[in-house]
Amino acid sequence: MPRSQPLSLFAVTAPGLEALAARELNALGIVATPEDGGAVWQGTPEQLYAANLRLRTASRVIARVGEFRARTFFELERHARTLPWQHFVTPGRAVRLRVTCRKSKLYHEGAVAERMLAAIEHRVGALGATEAEKWSDDEEEGTDAQLFIVRFLHDRCTVSADTSGALLTYRGYRQALAKAPLRENLAAAVLLASGWTGQAPLVDPMCGAGTIPIEAALIARRIVPGLAGPGGEPRRYAFREWPGFDRALWTGVVQRAAAEILPAAGVPIHASDRDAGAIEAARGNAERAGVLPDLQLAARPLSAIEPPPGVGWLVSNPPYGVRVGESEALRNLYAALGRVARGKLPGWTVVLLSAERSLESQVKVRFTEALRTRNGGIPVRVVVGQVPETVSASGRPRA
Ligand SMILES: C[S@@+](CC[C@H](N)C(=O)[O-])C[C@H]1O[C@@H](n2cnc3c(N)ncnc32)[C@H](O)[C@@H]1O
Incomplete structure (x- = not known):
């Protein structure tokens, strides 16, 4: 061609x-x-x-x-x-x-x-x-x-x-999964829709297999998804098998993308989860993606997070319930997320991928909708809110 x-x-x-x-x-x-x-x-x-x-x-x-x-x-x-x-x-x-x-x-x-x-x-x-x-x-x-x-x-x-072959969703780094993993392109969409550009600290306190923080590190380092697989080699694409595939043109496209990669993220990216197995999965995935040095990984509950200094973004995909009997625990979890945000993250931006407005409201942050899509067949939205700079113990912004 x-x-x-x-x-x-x-x-x-x-x-x-x-x-x-x-x-x-x-x-x-x-x-x-x-x-x-x-x-x-x-x-x-x-x-x-x-x-x-x-x-x-x-x-x-x-x-x-x-x-x-x-x-x-x-x-x-x-x-x-x-x-x-x-x-x-x-x-x-x-x-x-x-x-x-x-x-x-x-x-x-x-x-x-x-x-x-x-x-x-x-x-x-x-x-x-x-x-x-x-x-x-x-x-x-x-x-x-x-x-x-x-x-x-x-x-x-x-x-x-x-022209793609395997779905572009599969960057190649994610071989270890935790519970309810997010597709890589949806994690990237959450970040891009929220307006995070890789310039501010980021925390995901319920990171599971690490998809959001890994995609965040890729954005911050300007590593394109096609170079985010093991060894940083470009993955296979259907067009590479076409009769008119232009190898020289492709090599140039890959070399230009590779030349843009920054040596480090430049901002702290913290990823934690209470499940130690999930953190191990996140570690393996981050290593394959070539961004392990950019992440601070820790197995700890939400209440114990130690955010980096400065004002940044909490971006997370907390669990949302589908099974009967989960709703009370989930309401408590979202309320705890709100308390942690007000207590430890004043002035931060909070971004959630959420499936239930009733759970979002427990966070007690005023959210606006940035995106609406589906995750595993379930309608979900990305909501973005701001934690007030100073808050009273009741959770209300101080006058
Ligand atoms: C929907 S999953 C996140 C999936 C993740 N985005 C991924 O791509 O793998 C929710 C995560 O929240 C974690 N979690 C639930 N309650 C928590 C708590 N109180 N503290 C920390 N992590 C918690 C679970 O262990 C689970 O890994």
Whole structure:
């Protein structure tokens, strides 16, 4: 694929993260617009490489292969054979197809997938293993197959090629998990939506496997997600297997990102949890991400945190209950969080990923909503509040 050839690109995000991904792209000098489910732009292969390497909040980047109208299988076959499949697959490569058909004459997803695979083979030659699957991006660590996404809506067929491979969520550092881990791109979204830029101290007193503080350290050190895996080597991406992959261009994109990395975070980042096992998991993950020296890790309960000097940000993803009988304990935990904030963190910004307003209200900090999305199917929001500079023992700001 020539370097100058414009590609129609879409950074896929979880619902609610579209504007953040567009903002990240804009910061790279890319004019992208948020749309339902992601951010769209016309870009060059260089931008495609950079987006995959650098986007913190997106799940994957897809490239448009083509678009056409078809109401019969004959029309489908005729158009599908003219698509430039050869830019995205080499002969013998394994291919996966995800087909969804809505409000269209052609509604049989399996039959559409069969015609598409035949069209690819017609254009490219024999493929390796092929597979048609139902749409699902849950817990997907990727396979070696090239994924194509085929969508029929009102008889219009849109075909896109996945450019990422494994979801961008998986940076490669997180191999140890604690309870209810947060996806890496959601942890980054919590930080970016809150306005934390890596310039102020940060504390996560319920850090679990450390996803928020690790993503914070990556932001502070300007380590892009694609270089946050073991050994700092760029991870695999689907586009690296494409016939026109431009190795020299890619090397330049990687080298520029690597050159931006700062030697240290520059601000203290404290991560603690009452569960010693979680802290061990966080330690291993931070080490693989290359940011262990940037974190102060400690196994201790929320009430015992020792915040760094200065005014900073408490950013956390406290537990939220789904099981009956948990609510009383959780109310107490959120109330304790409020007491700790007022007692030890005057003037600090508090950022919570929260699923229940009734729990948030226990903190007794005035919160505003910065983001609304879903975590593991549960609607959640990111709320941001300010701990008053001086507070009375009752928790009310002093007059
Ligand atoms: C939802 S998990 C956090 C997950 C984390 N963001 C991650 O990505 O792994 C909540 C964490 O709060 C911790 N926790 C609950 N009560 C606590 C307390 N009183 N003090 C400190 N940690 C607590 C739990 O051990 C658990 O690891």
